[in-house]
Amino acid sequence: MATNPLTQLPGYLLRRASAWTMAALAKRLEEFELTPTEASVLVVIASNPGIIQSEIGRMLGIVSANMTPLVGRLEQRELVKRLPVDKRSFGLRTTRRGAAIADRAFTAMQEQEDALIESVPAKNRATFLQTLQDITSVLDE
Amino acid sequence: MATNPLTQLPGYLLRRASAWTMAALAKRLEEFELTPTEASVLVVIASNPGIIQSEIGRMLGIVSANMTPLVGRLEQRELVKRLPVDKRSFGLRTTRRGAAIADRAFTAMQEQEDALIESVPAKNRATFLQTLQDITSVLDE
DNA sequence: TATTGTTATACTCTATAACTATA
DNA sequence: TATAGTTATAGAGTATAACAATA
Numbered sequence: 001m002a003t004n005p006l007t008q009l010p011g012y013l014l015r016r017a018s019a020w021t022m023a024a025l026a027k028r029l030e031e032f033e034l035t036p037t038e039a040s041v042l043v044v045i046a047s048n049p050g051i052i053q054s055e056i057g058r059m060l061g062i063v064s065a066n067m068t069p070l071v072g073r074l075e076q077r078e079l080v081k082r083l084p085v086d087k088r089s090f091g092l093r094t095t096r097r098g099a100a101i102a103d104r105a106f107t108a109m110q111e112q113e114d115a116l117i118e119s120v121p122a123k124n125r126a127t128f129l130q131t132l133q134d135i136t137s138v139l140d141e
Numbered sequence: 142m143a144t145n146p147l148t149q150l151p152g153y154l155l156r157r158a159s160a161w162t163m164a165a166l167a168k169r170l171e172e173f174e175l176t177p178t179e180a181s182v183l184v185v186i187a188s189n190p191g192i193i194q195s196e197i198g199r200m201l202g203i204v205s206a207n208m209t210p211l212v213g214r215l216e217q218r219e220l221v222k223r224l225p226v227d228k229r230s231f232g233l234r235t236t237r238r239g240a241a242i243a244d245r246a247f248t249a250m251q252e253q254e255d256a257l258i259e260s261v262p263a264k265n266r267a268t269f270l271q272t273l274q275d276i277t278s279v280l281d282e
Numbered sequence: 283t284a285t286t287g288t289t290a291t292a293c294t295c296t297a298t299a300a301c302t303a304t305a
Numbered sequence: 306t307a308t309a310g311t312t313a314t315a316g317a318g319t320a321t322a323a324c325a326a327t328a
Contacts, residue, residue, distance in 0.1 A: 002185075002189045002192050002196055002200065003188065003189065004185060004200050004201075005184060005185070005188045005247070006181055006184065006185070006201075006250075007274065007277075008270075009250055009251065009254050010254055010257060010258060010269065010270050010273055011159075011162040011163075011166065011250070011253055011254050011257050012181070012250070013270070013273035013274060013276075013277050014155060014158055014159045014162055014257075014273060015159045015162070015163060015177075016202060016277045016280065017155055017159075017273060017276045017277050017280070018152075018155045018156045018158075018159035018160075019159075019202065020277075020280045021152040021155055021156070022152075022156060025152065036156075040147055040153070043146060043147065044143075044145060044146070044147070047144065047146045048143045048144065051143050055143055059143065059145050060145075060147075061157060061160065061161075106146070109147075109150055109152070109153070110150065112152055113150050113151055113152050116151060116152050116155075116276065117151060119275050119276050119278075119279045120272050120275055120276060121275070124268055124271075124272050127265055127268055127269075127272075128151065128268075128269065128272045129149075129151050129154070130265075131261050131265050131268075131269045132151055132154035132155060132158060133148065133154060134260050134261055134262070135154075135158045135257065135260050135261060136148075136154050136157045136158050136161075137260075138260045139157065139158070139161045
């Protein structure tokens with residue numbers, strides 16, 4: 001019987017768990033014609049009206065070169081509008097439609113989280129979330 | 142101050158933690174000219190001599206269409222050889238060089254794991270690993 | 283000088299469809 | 306019929322380099 005020596009490595013398990021979650025989330029978001037990355041940007045804009053592109057990038061770990069076309073698509077679909085804050089940057093806000101979709105997308109994300117956490121014993125869930133927060137909070141050093 | 146509403150979602154945190162780990166691992170593996178995926182396949186072959194391509198794919202969650210060029214590269218670099226087991230499949234084995242590199246790559250992976258787990262309080266580490274195993278073990282239903 | 287945003291480009295990983303050949 | 310492997314192709318995410326304009 002073949003064995004997988006990688007199943008003892010948390011980094012590998014992280015990758016598999018993440019890949020599965022993202023694939024499942026992508027399916028849930030098809031309804032809104034949003035990829036997981038697009039949805040995350042939209043949700044951040046919705047809860048931070050006036051935020052500029054570069055700050056979203058820092059928050060979500062997206063380099064600025066990739067923010068441009070991403071925000072461009074959201075703007076073109078009239079989910080987001082850009083209001084100049086000075087001569088080199090724009091504050092981003094959701095449109096009415098964008099806000100409604102951000103809300104529904106966030107709900108879809110939460111439902112996906114529930115599906116993920118289902119296989120974790122209830123007593124370990126809080127610790128698991130805390131551990132993930134511990135790990136991710138030191139990533140941008 | 143801008144806030145990130147996604148930091149309460151384990152799936153999002155999983156994605157960030159995974160992305161960071163994979164980027165760091167990719168850097169560590171540059172020395173061997175292996176991507177994380179290539180390294181994982183090589184390590185699985187090293188510890189399962191004679192395993193066939195489709196079984197590796199099932200084990201690691203790689204569809205067969207992507208296994209072909211991946212194994213092809215390993216074979217071309219003479220890290221792996223293919224021995225026919227019947228007329229439609231090959232058993233894969235590492236060469237002497239492949240085995241040595243698999244060993245060093247696996248060590249690099251373990252070192253990366255140590256770096257990842259460093260920010261997790263010692264008392265939570267075993268539970269974290271167990272939780273990840275709980276999650277990943279039910280993915281292929 | 284540092285920051286914001288942009289264009290161009292490339293690589294890795296992943297996925298599906300369509301196919302041949304074999305079990 | 307199901308399985309093993311292949312080819313072709315596409316999309317999503319990420320990364321770097323080079324640049325213009327502004328703070």
